[in-house]
Structures are given as C-alpha cells and as structure tokens.
Amino acid sequence: MAHIFCIANQKGGVGKTTTSVNLAAGLATLGQRVLLVDLDPQGNATMGSNVDKRTLAHTVYDVLLEQASVAQAKVRADACGYDMLGANRELAGAEVELVDQERRENRLKTALAAVDGDYDFILIDCPPALSLLTLNGLCAAHGVIVPMQCEYFALEGLTDLVNTIKQVHANLNPQLKVIGLLRVMFDPRITLQQQVSDQLKGHFGDKVFNTVIPRNVRLAEAPSYALPGVVFDPSARGSKAYIEFAQEMTERIKTL
C-alpha cells in the first residue's frame, strides 16, 4: 500500500512545488516507486518534471471528472524516475464543474485506490488555496507535509491550515494527520529565521522535520531546465538537502 501525502500550504510561493518534485526525485533515487500528482492548474510540478502540460492527452482534470483512470492519465517522467499525473489550466474549471456533483471531495481518493499497490509513495502537489482541489488532496491523503519559510506571517498562516486539517480529520478523513513541517528557503544568517525556527520547534516539537532546506539558487534555476534540482544538479547544497529529506521520510513512515 502506498503512503499518500499532500504537500500543502495555502500561502503562495512557499516551496510546495519545489518540495514535491525534489522529494519525488529524491525518493526515486532511493529506489522507491513514486507517483507525483499535480493538483494545481498552474501545472508547475508537471513542467518541472519534464512533462509538457500542453500536450498531455489526459490530466488529473479528467480523473476528477471520472473521464479517465489514473492508469490511463499518468505518464512516465523519464528524466526524473517517477510517474506523473499532470495538470494544466483546464483543471481550474474542475472546481466549478464538480460543485453540484456527488462525492465531489472524494474523487481523487477513489481514483488513487486503483493504483495504490503500484507505488510506495504518492505525493500530491496542492495549489495555494484551501479550495475543493486541495480538499480532494486532503481527503485522499494519509498525511500532510507542510513546507514553510521561517517568517513572521508563516506562523499565522499555519493556524488556518492546521484548523482545516483538523476539520477534514473530524468530518471527512479520520486518517489525516500532519506528517511534518519542513523549513525551506532557510538562511541561518537571518536572525528572524532562526527565531521563527526555534518557535516552530518549541510549539510543534518533533513534527518539525530535522532536515532543513537552504535557500539555494540551483533549486530556483532547475525549473527553467524543466527538472527537479535533485536531477538537474545533484551536487548542489539544496539538492543534497532534499535527498536527505527523502531519507528522513523513509524513516518517518516507519513510525506512522
């Protein structure tokens, strides 16, 4: 059975997609069978996995509308070593089209159940909103990985996310939990980041992953080559950190 994790944070630009593609590639490097689901109409995880979102025959949109199975819609992200269920702008329409449909928040969960045995990990890159798309991710998942920058407002946003996760846990998906908070784009020279990092550890304890992802320009450059940093430049500091994070994840799942 696959471990299914959402990479979520309703704040924009906090490193969700960077974490999704690099964790997927890192796990693949460790020999894990991975499916990455792009649940964001921006399609950044798709493009960042060397899959052209404009030429896909099927995407996660067709899966949510029950017009294709995951097996039909997934493609191999050859350069990256994992399978990809891609997304493009079409997905923005799903929100409206699903509104009056039955079991609308459980579409992804149902679809993924059919491929559960084919993977060790299924990772879901969520959009920057607590929308019906994100809700589909949260209902399908066993847990949530929350990437965050150690800034003042990050803590405020975290409260909203934790409350949403609690509500989904109580009403829709009793297995859902926060797997951990991942500190990303970290710069230890900035005192405020150290302080917020200490606050996080004080408040959330071992829910804060040990691995810290540094701010690293190679990670930011990699998407322009349509690759995860881990594949584009495995020796970069940021890439090494993501491989270390993949290792930490393989350890953490043993404790779940």
Ligand code: ATP
């Ligand atoms: P959105 O909310 O729009 O989906 P996101 O949360 O997925 O955004 P990313 O796209 O992963 O965030 O990252 C935002 C920007 O920060 C990108 O330009 C990315 O390349 C850059 N970035 C992410 N992580 C790092 C890092 N560790 N070091 C340097 N740049 C980074």
Ligand code: MG
């Ligand atoms: Mg993103």
